[in-house]
Amino acid sequence: MIKWAGWLITVFGAAHTLLALTLERAARHAGTWFSGGLWSDDLSAMSPENSAFWLSVASFGVPLVLVGVTVLWMERHGITPPEFLAWALGIWSLLIATALIRTPWPIIVIACGLLLAGIRRAASQSGSETANGEFQ
8 A cells, every 4th residue: 555655746746847847838937947048037926937836846846746755665674664655645635635626636635545445554564563553
């Protein structure tokens, strides 16, 4: 379950970033991004270049990839990810859903559910934790 969660999170983050760069054509603004064109942009009246930047490379997609590959790395090395990671990501996804209901946030919520189930299964199988989560 942990591996599935890691893959879902990684693929979701990568897809968000890559689709924004390609389908939404955000990459066409890269010249402005890397020439300092956003430095004086008014965030309250976002330009198309700034909006494209925040939708793609500055979005939550890149951190999700990092979280996903970290979960995969931990699973591969026999390390159980911390439960707070699943809870924090799940709560964040639900908060995003309240603002933008027509986004694929359920994918991350499913991944968080899988992650929580995998973490709890690993804890019950290892027997190395007490009921309150402290190591013996």
